[in-house]
Amino acid sequence: MSILIGIYTLLCGILILFLVLPFLTVLFSFLGKEQVSTKKIKKEFDFGCIITAYKNAEISKPLIESLLKQPYKNFHIYLVADECDLSNFDVEHPKLTVFRPDPSLRLKAKSIIHAMENYVRDHEYTIVFDADNLAHPDFLNEINLYCNNGHRAIQGQRTAKNLDTIYACADSIGEFYKNYIERYAPYLIGSSSVISGSGMAVETNLYWDYLRSPAIEQGKHQWKKMLQEDKILQNFLLNLNEKIVYAWNAIVYDEKVVDAAQVETQRSRWLFSYFQNLPNSTGFILKGIKNFSFNQFFFGLMTASLPLFILLFVSVIMAAIGIFLTPTVSILLIGALIVFSFTILWTLYLSNVPKAIWEALWGLPLFVLSQIKGLLKMGNPNKNFKHSEHTRTVSIDEVLKK
Numbered sequence: 001m002s003i004l005i006g007i008y009t010l011l012c013g014i015l016i017l018f019l020v021l022p023f024l025t026v027l028f029s030f031l032g033k034e035q036v037s038t039k040k041i042k043k044e045f046d047f048g049c050i051i052t053a054y055k056n057a058e059i060s061k062p063l064i065e066s067l068l069k070q071p072y073k074n075f076h077i078y079l080v081a082d083e084c085d086l087s088n089f090d091v092e093h094p095k096l097t098v099f100r101p102d103p104s105l106r107l108k109a110k111s112i113i114h115a116m117e118n119y120v121r122d123h124e125y126t127i128v129f130d131a132d133n134l135a136h137p138d139f140l141n142e143i144n145l146y147c148n149n150g151h152r153a154i155q156g157q158r159t160a161k162n163l164d165t166i167y168a169c170a171d172s173i174g175e176f177y178k179n180y181i182e183r184y185a186p187y188l189i190g191s192s193s194v195i196s197g198s199g200m201a202v203e204t205n206l207y208w209d210y211l212r213s214p215a216i217e218q219g220k221h222q223w224k225k226m227l228q229e230d231k232i233l234q235n236f237l238l239n240l241n242e243k244i245v246y247a248w249n250a251i252v253y254d255e256k257v258v259d260a261a262q263v264e265t266q267r268s269r270w271l272f273s274y275f276q277n278l279p280n281s282t283g284f285i286l287k288g289i290k291n292f293s294f295n296q297f298f299f300g301l302m303t304a305s306l307p308l309f310i311l312l313f314v315s316v317i318m319a320a321i322g323i324f325l326t327p328t329v330s331i332l333l334i335g336a337l338i339v340f341s342f343t344i345l346w347t348l349y350l351s352n353v354p355k356a357i358w359e360a361l362w363g364l365p366l367f368v369l370s371q372i373k374g375l376l377k378m379g380n381p382n383k384n385f386k387h388s389e390h391t392r393t394v395s396i397d398e399v400l401k402k
Contacts, residue, residue, distance in 0.1 A: 004325070005325060005326055008318070008321070008322065008325055008326065008329070009326065009329050011318065012318055012322065012329050012330075012332070012333050015311070015314065015315045015318060015333060015336070016332060016333060016336040018305045018306060018311060019311070019315060019333075019336035019337060019339060019340040020336050020339055020340070021301065021305070022181045022340065022343045022347075023339050023340070023342070023343040023346075025181060025185045025186065025189070026180065026181070026185050026343065026346065026347065026350070028185075028189050029184070029185035029188040029189055031189070032185075032187075032188030032189045032190065033188065034188070035149065035151070035187075035245060036145055036146055036149040036151075036245075037149060038145065040148045040149050041144070041145060041148045042148060043148065044072065044073065044074040044144060045074065045124045045125055045144055045147045045148070046074050046075070046121070046122075046123045046124045046125070047072075047074065047075040047076075047123060047124070047125050047126075047127050047140060047143070047144075047201070048075070048076055048078065048115070048116070048119055048123030048125070048126045048127070048204065049067055049075055049076065049077045049078065049127045049129065050078045050080065050111075050112055050115045050116070050126060050127065050128050050129065051063060051064070051077065051078065051079045051080065051129045051130075051131055051133075052080050052082070052108050052111040052112065052128070052129075052130065052131065053079060053080065053081050053082065053084055053131035054082050054083060054084070054106070054111075054131075055082075055083050055084060056084060056131065057079065057081040057084035057085070057086055057089050057098075057131070058088070058089070058393065059131045059132050059393060060079055060081075060131040060132075061089075061091055061393070062134055062393060062394060062395050062396065063129060063131065063132075063133050063134055063135065064077060064079065064091055064093075064096060065091075065395065065396065066134045066135045066136075066137075066395075066396035067135050067140075068093060068095060068096075069137060069396065070135065070137060070138075070139065070140045070141070071137070071138075071141065072140035072141050072144065075095065075123075075140060076095050076096075076097065076119075076120055076121070076123065077093075077095055077096045077097070078096075078097050078099065078115040078118070078119070079096065079097070079098045079099065080099045080101065080105075080111040080112075080114055080115050081098060081099065081100050082100075082101055082104050082105050082106065082111055083104045083106070084100065086098070086100060097118070097120060099114060099115065099118065101114055107219075107220065108229050109211065109216055109219065109220070109229050109232075110220065112126075112128060112211065112229075113211055116204070116207070116208065116211070122204070123204050124147075124203065124204060125143070125147060125201045125202065125203055125204060126201070126202055126203075126204045126207045127143065127199075127200070127201040128198055128199075128200060129198050129199065129252070130197070130198040130254070132161075132254065132255040133158075133161075133198055133199065133252050133253060133254055133255075134161055134252070134253035134394075134395075134396045134399055135251075135252055135253075135396070136250070136251035136252070136253070136396070136400075137396070137400075138249065138250075138251075139156065139199075139250050139251060139252065142156070142247050142249045142250035142251075143156065143201045143247060143250050145247075146201075146245055146247050146250075147201070151243070151245045152202065152203040152206050152242060153200070153201075153202050153203070153206070153237050153242055153243070153244045153245065154200065154201045154202075154244075154245050154246075154247050154250070155183060155193045155194075155195055155196055155199065155200045155244055155245070155246050155247065156196075156199035156200065156201070156247050156250035156251065156252050157179055157183075157184075157199070157246070157247065157248050157249070157250060157251050157252070158175065158179070158196040158197075158198065158199045158251075158252045158253075158254045159172070159175065159176070159179070159251060159252070159253060159254065160172040160175065160253065160254065160255075160256045161253035161254060161255055161256075161394060161399050162255055162256055162258070162394070163256070163354060163356045163357070163360075164258065165258045165259065166360055166363035166366065167256075167257050167258055167259055167260065167262070167263055167363070167366070167370070168256040168257060168258050169256075169356055169357055169359075169360030169363065170360055170363050170364055170366070171256040171257050171263070172256055172353075172357055172360075173344075173348065173353075173357055173360065173361070173364065174308065175254075175256075176347065176348055176351045176353050176357065177308070177344055177347050177348070178194070179351065180347040180350060180351055181302075181343075181347060182194040182302050182303075183196075183246045184246050184248055186246075186298060186299070186302055187243075187244075187245050187246035189298070190294055190295065191243075191294060191295050191298035191299050191302075192234070192237070192238060192242075192243050192244040192245075192295055192298075192299045193244045193245060193246035194234060194244075194299075194302060194303060195230040195231075195233055195234045195244060196230065196252075197228070197229070197230040198252060198254065199250070199252030199254075200230075200233075202233070202237075206237075206242075209236075210232070210233055210236045210237070213232070213236055215227065215232045215235070215236070216229075216232060219232065227273060227276050227277060228269075228270075228273040228277075231273060231277045231280070234299075234303075235277070235280050238284055238295070238296055238299050239287075241291070241293055241295055241296060243295055253396070253399050260366070260369075260370040260373075263370035263371060263374060264370050264371075264373045264374040265374070266374070267370070267371045267374035267375070268374035268375070270307075270374075271307060271371075271374060271375050274307060277303065278304065280303075281300050281303040281304035282300065282304055283300070284296045284297070284299055284300030284303070285297055285300035285301060285304065286300075287300070288300055307371075309368045309371050309372070310375075311340075312337070312340075313368075315333060315336070315337055315340075316337070318330075318333060319333045319334050319337065
């Protein structure tokens with residue numbers, strides 16, 4: 001029995017750590033500061049803006065329009081339209097180059113490589129977008145600010161462009177939370193932001209080193225079992241002990257899931273990638289200790305933390321068991337759950353989320369149920385992982401009016 005209680009106490013200790021860590025991260029972030037200065041802006045860096053589209057090039061038109069409307073001028077747009085019907089694609093501009101790869105690529109990393117191999121000139125930074133994104137009018141100016149301050153890897157703030165269903169709002173709650181806990185706060189206290197998957201800018205030579213890394217080469221042959229490109233990129237950068245900074249005001253709007261089926265499809269892929277990447281996350285904790293690198297150590301903690309719904313579900317079950325096994329530990333775990341719940345609401349408040357987000361809190365159980373179904377589907381990636389279809393075609397002007 002004593003061995004059982006010891007194992008239980010150890011597991012609860014780990015859960016308590018990950019439940020309380022977000023609160024402490026936000027608290028200490030108030031002591032941090034932005035690592036940029038407007039006084040250092042001396043040039044307009046040359047940006048190569050890559051848009052990866054798969055089977056739907058039409059959804060990228062508003063994004064292209066939002067980039068062409070930017071007051072920033074030193075950039076070029078590359079649309080990689082993989083397996084897309086371009087018969088009705090009528091967007092033309094000197095700053096736009098459209099590729100239709102033949103044979104098809106069917107992999108985001110391959111699309112990025114295709115664009116970079118065909119750059120019209122040598123760009124100093126490469127910025128990656130998903131086709132459903134929209135760029136805020138000041139996006140490129142904000143990214144340029146960080147480039148002028150010597151940062152080589154910059155993640156913009158990705159936020160919702162649609163809050164039209166309860167699932168979209170619930171999806172946004174998770175993103176607002178992660179933007180603050182896993183990106184903004186770690187950056188402020190001297191660690192690295194977790195990469196979102198789009199809206200990030202990386203120095204082009206550094207990006208090429210990543211694309212030529214063994215993990216990308218292996219991934220090309222793994223099809224849907226490939227570790228997500230954003231995780232490979234952040235692992236590559238952290239292995240170099242490079243800091244990924246977070247540009248809070250460099251806003252990219254992203255389409256959120258609109259129904260339960262999309263949640264299952266998307267989350268099954270994300271959950272598979274989380275468990276697939278877990279050895280890398282725990283590895284950074286150990287590397288951080290070995291190298292005396294707070295950047296690597298704290299990044300490892302952030303990326304090792306269980307997905308929210310799993311962390312909450314397991315903690316509630318363990319707290320219930322503890323009532324009969326060791327009540328003191330159970331009470332501590334319940335206290336940590338309360339702190340964690342408060343932290344979620346606190347980050348939403350600090351993020352100044354729209355009213356629709358607060359009104360959608362009741363729908364979180366529906367979202368969690370769909371995530372659980374997604375968890376059950378992650379065992380067969382090649383069968384169950386499907387491309388997320390995007391349908392919300394809105395302009396940047398329409399989003400800003402809202």
